[in-house]
């Protein structure tokens with residue numbers, strides 16, 4: 001197949017492109033950065049330079065590539081390191097999830113693309129009620145914290161646009177929080193913060209999180225080119241509460257246990273949304289992806305994955321939150 005990968009130079013893209021080439025696909029890799037064309041060639045893709053937010057140029061790039069499938073792995077996290085201003089930090093990524101998705105779908109319709117596989121996030125977008133580990137049938141948060149509203153709106157927009165599309169047919173992959181090589185929104189900074197006990201355990205640390213090694217994200221995405229429909233949680237087998245993964249990670253780093261912060265203090269200092277992410281968010285189940293995509297995470301638990309990362313690199317784990 002001919003596969004157009006939007007976001008081919010990213011953490012997922014850099015793993016996905018060689019995986020697709022090995023499987024015999026012809027890959028067209030999108031970047032908005034001309035100097036990255038060489039990297040894409042090295043990965044085995046035909047590079048194309050265009051801005052996904054520029055409708056004319058991205059539609060032309062899609063049409064010129066004549067793909068059978070489009071993969072949407074776009075994000076723009078510059079400015080997203082201050083999680084206190086969540087929606088502001090994710091504004092560019094939100095545009096890629098709304099306008100960028102529209103442009104890719106328009107390009108797809110221009111040239112008869114059969115399928116689109118697009119990313120989403122598994123974790124805090126789920127409604128903060130009921131069980132701690134959610135399936136794809138569970139509702140998203142009808143009333144998210146004010147700081148996260150626009151980001152959740154963008155996630156909903158993408159999911160609706162992609163899954164209601166008849167031509168191309170669309171699949172959405174809700175990835176867990178990435179860790180592993182090249183995942184890097186706030187990698188050294190966050191690790192340093194955990195080492196210095198500056199990431200506190202808020203309240204009882206009762207929020208549940210799902211993690212995902214970036215190699216497993218790429219593998220699930222490759223499988224979704226040919227299998228499945230609708231929405232899938234792509235997460236490891238080991239959802240965990242913050243009260244587990246945060247102290248465990250600190251211990252792996254040789255740091256003292258995180259300090260504890262009462263919810264009301266955290267609310268004042270960091271905002272309602274960060275309190276929600278640390279005390280109320282839900283994780284996801286990968287049962288549907290296992291059944292319908294025949295996907296199995298090669299890194300089934302973040303515990304081992306984080307520990308391996310700690311051994312391999314000095315800067316082990318990274319988290320991005322959309």
Ligand SMILES: NC(=O)c1ccc[n+]([C@@H]2O[C@H](COP(=O)([O-])OP(=O)(O)OC[C@H]3O[C@@H](n4cnc5c(N)ncnc54)[C@H](OP(=O)(O)O)[C@@H]3O)[C@@H](O)[C@H]2O)c1
Nearest residue numbers: 007009010011012031032033052073074075177178320322
């Ligand atoms: N990190 C997580 O925990 C997490 C969790 C769930 C979902 N996700 C989603 O998973 C996807 C893959 O993430 P990642 O870590 O691989 O991302 P990444 O490493 O930050 O890469 C982002 C990619 O988007 C491209 N891009 C950004 N703006 C663009 C524009 N205007 N036009 C064209 N290309 C543009 C970049 O291209 P150039 O820089 O080459 O121009 C780059 O290839 C993203 O959609 C992300 O939101 C991430």
